[in-house]
Amino acid sequence: xxxxxxxxxxxxxxxxxxxxxxxxxxxxxxxxxxxxxxxxxxxxxxxxxxxxxxxxxxxxxxxxxxxxxxxxxxxxxxxxxxxxxxxxxxxxxxxxxxxxxxxxxxxxxxxxxxxxxxx
Amino acid sequence: xxxxxxxxxxxxxxxxxxxxxxxxxxxxxxxxxxxxxxxxxxxxxxxxxxxxxxxxxxxxxxxxxxxxxxxxxxxxxxxxxxxxxxxxxxxxxxxxxxxxxxxxxxxxxxxxxxxxxxxxxxxxxxxxxxxxxxxxxxxxxxxxxxxxxxxxxxxxxxxxxxxxxxxxxxxxxxxxxxxxxxxxxxxxxxxxxxxxxxxxxxxxxxxxxxxxxxxxxxxxxxxxxxxxxxxxxxxxxxxxxxxxxxxxxxxxxxxxxxxxxxxxxxxxxxxxxxxxx
Numbered sequence: 001x002x003x004x005x006x007x008x009x010x011x012x013x014x015x016x017x018x019x020x021x022x023x024x025x026x027x028x029x030x031x032x033x034x035x036x037x038x039x040x041x042x043x044x045x046x047x048x049x050x051x052x053x054x055x056x057x058x059x060x061x062x063x064x065x066x067x068x069x070x071x072x073x074x075x076x077x078x079x080x081x082x083x084x085x086x087x088x089x090x091x092x093x094x095x096x097x098x099x100x101x102x103x104x105x106x107x108x109x110x111x112x113x114x115x116x117x118x119x
Numbered sequence: 120x121x122x123x124x125x126x127x128x129x130x131x132x133x134x135x136x137x138x139x140x141x142x143x144x145x146x147x148x149x150x151x152x153x154x155x156x157x158x159x160x161x162x163x164x165x166x167x168x169x170x171x172x173x174x175x176x177x178x179x180x181x182x183x184x185x186x187x188x189x190x191x192x193x194x195x196x197x198x199x200x201x202x203x204x205x206x207x208x209x210x211x212x213x214x215x216x217x218x219x220x221x222x223x224x225x226x227x228x229x230x231x232x233x234x235x236x237x238x239x240x241x242x243x244x245x246x247x248x249x250x251x252x253x254x255x256x257x258x259x260x261x262x263x264x265x266x267x268x269x270x271x272x273x274x275x276x277x278x279x280x281x282x283x284x285x286x287x288x289x290x291x292x293x294x295x296x297x298x299x300x301x302x303x304x305x306x307x308x309x310x311x312x313x314x315x316x317x318x319x320x321x322x323x324x325x326x327x328x329x330x331x332x333x334x335x336x337x338x339x340x341x342x343x344x345x346x347x348x349x350x351x352x353x354x355x356x357x358x359x360x361x362x363x364x365x366x367x368x369x370x371x372x373x374x375x376x377x378x379x380x381x382x383x384x385x386x387x388x389x390x391x392x393x394x395x396x
Contacts, residue, residue, distance in 0.1 A: 044335060051332040058328065059346055062321035062353075066367050067308030069349030076329055079339030083332060097336055 008036035011117045014110045015094065020102030022081070026118060027053055029091040043097060052085060052095050060087075073108055084108065088115035124150070131159075136166055141176055148180055156180050171201035178210050187214055188380065203234045209241065216248075218383070219390040224248050293365040294358070294388050299323025303391065306367060309350060318365070325355065326363045343381065345374050354381040358388040 008026055015024035016038050023039030025048070032053030037045045056071070063071045076083040084096045084107050094114045096107050127143040140163030147156035160177040167173050178193035191214050197207035208231035215224035225248035232241045292304040299319045306315045325344075333341040344355040348370075354377045356364045366381045 042337070047335055048332065051328065051335060055325070055328050055332060058321055058325055059344075062318050062325070063346060063348045063351075065308075065314050065317040065321055066306055066351070066353065066365075067310065067314065068346070068351035068353055068367060071346050071348050074344060074346040076332060076341055077343040077345070078333040078336075078341045081333075081336065081338040083336060083338070 008118075009038065011094075011114045012036060012038040014114045014117070015096050015107065018096075018098075018103065018107050018110055020099040021096050021107060022099065023097045024114075025049055025052075025093075025095040025097075027093040027095055029053055029056060029087060029093050035092060039097070048083075048097070049095070052083065052093060056085060056087065056093055073111065075104060075108075084111060086111035086115045088118040090119055092118050094118060135162075138163075138167070138170075140166075141172055144176055144180065148176075148183060153180060153184055157184070169200055171197040171204045171207065174200065175204060175206040175210065178207070182210065182213070187217065188383075190214065191383070203230075205231050205235045205238070205241075208234070209244075212244070212248075218387045219394075220386050221248055223386075291367045292384055293319065293367075294391075295319050295322055295363045295365070297324070297326055297361040297363070302362065303388070304365075306365070309369070322355075322363060322365065326357055326361060329355070329357075343378065345378060347374065352377050354378055356381045356385045358385040359392050362388065362392060364388050 012024040012026070015021055023037065023043050025037040025039065025045060026035035027033070027049040028035055030053075032050035034045050034049045037049075039045050055076070056074070059074055060071050063069065071087060073084070073086050075085075079100070081100050082098045082102065082104070084098060084104065086094045086108070088094060092115075094111050096111060098107060123146055124143065127139055127146065130139045131137065131143055140159050144156045144160040144163065147153075147159060157177075157180050160173065160180050164170075164173045164177050174193045174197035178190040178197065181187075181190035181193060190210065194207040194210040194214070197204050198211070201207070208227045212224040212227035212231065215221070215227065225245060228241055228245045228248055232238070232245060235241060290305060290307040293301065293306050293315060294303040296302055299322060301315055301319050304315075305313065306318050308314045329341045329344055333339065341357065346353045346355075351367060351369050352372060352374055353368075354366045354374075356366075358364045364381065364385050366377060366384055368377055368380070372380075
């Protein structure tokens with residue numbers, strides 16, 4: 001697993017300690033660059049970060065247009081896993097990559113805590 | 120009849136825990152007093168939450184009131200409690216007919232027939248269903264559903280409307296093609312303004328992007344995207360490879376329930392898309 005700088009490492013630890021989480025990242029929401037990551041081998045952090053930021057941006061605009069308000073949490077479900085994202089107040093995305101049977105509610109809570117810590 | 124209502128009401132007042140609420144609510148329903156029937160059934164259900172007949176009755180009242188989403192939930196609950204409940208099987212068959220899922224309707228009718236082989240209504244509906252399956256499936260008219268002796272009268276499927284009969288079809292359900300063109304449904308914001316086109320434009324390409332992200336992570340095909348906003352929840356689903364279905368509801372609707380609603384809408388959308396092909 002790749003490691004993050006100490007401060008961010010503690011934030012990402014909140015997320016990666018949840019059973020079924022394969023990795024976590026902090027991503028700059030505006031340009032999709034990786035701020036910090038703790039990922040299992042084989043996950044292409046920079047590419048995932050870029051796509052997650054792009055998807056987050058589209059979703060945010062669509063949700064705002066729909067009157068749902070700014071997106072706080074979103075969850076991409078797939079056959080063999082999931083991508084879960086919370087937007088911090090600063091616009092940084094806290095991202096988790098998880099197994100399909102992960103406890104989504106628990107990951108969401110830890111992502112929200114991590115987002116609060118990131119500010 | 121009014122005397123019957125009075126007598127049953129008095130009986131229920133004397134013994135609120137008795138099952139007489141089933142007869143009273145049914146009678147009120149037959150008289151078309153749906154609000155009163157709804158109240159009686161709901162109160163009875165609160166006292167007898169594990170009684171399949173109570174869920175079945177409540178579902179029929181909800182269906183009469185065109186609240187098909189909740190009727191589905193109630194019939195589904197009745198079947199969880201009593202998997203052979205004929206009324207619930209017929210009720211679900213009726214709802215599947217309504218959304219054009221003839222296969223599921225026929226499967227539920229077949230299950231009902233196994234339990235009640237002498238019910239002529241079921242046999243008749245099943246024959247119609249098989250005719251629909253062999254013929255034009257989604258375009259087939261719903262069979263006269265007193266197959267569903269107790270279920271409300273079925274209406275012909277509205278082929279032109281993708282989400283006909285589904286809750287929020289004109290304000291919270293949207294079907295898009297990959298380029299963001301609206302295929303069906305509509306979306307209104309909380310102020311009641313139509314935001315269909317704006318939302319569709321922002322969602323153009325989301326299906327491909329979600330697919331790319333899932334593929335890059337080695338997660339296989341994407342199956343859904345749930346989003347939680349400050350004022351509401353949204354759920355995106357690909358009913359077919361490239362189309363995109365959006366369901367939006369207020370925050371009071373839990374994400375899990377929204378996912379179920381999205382699944383049902385996806386069935387309707389898939390049928391509709393197949394019929395258009």
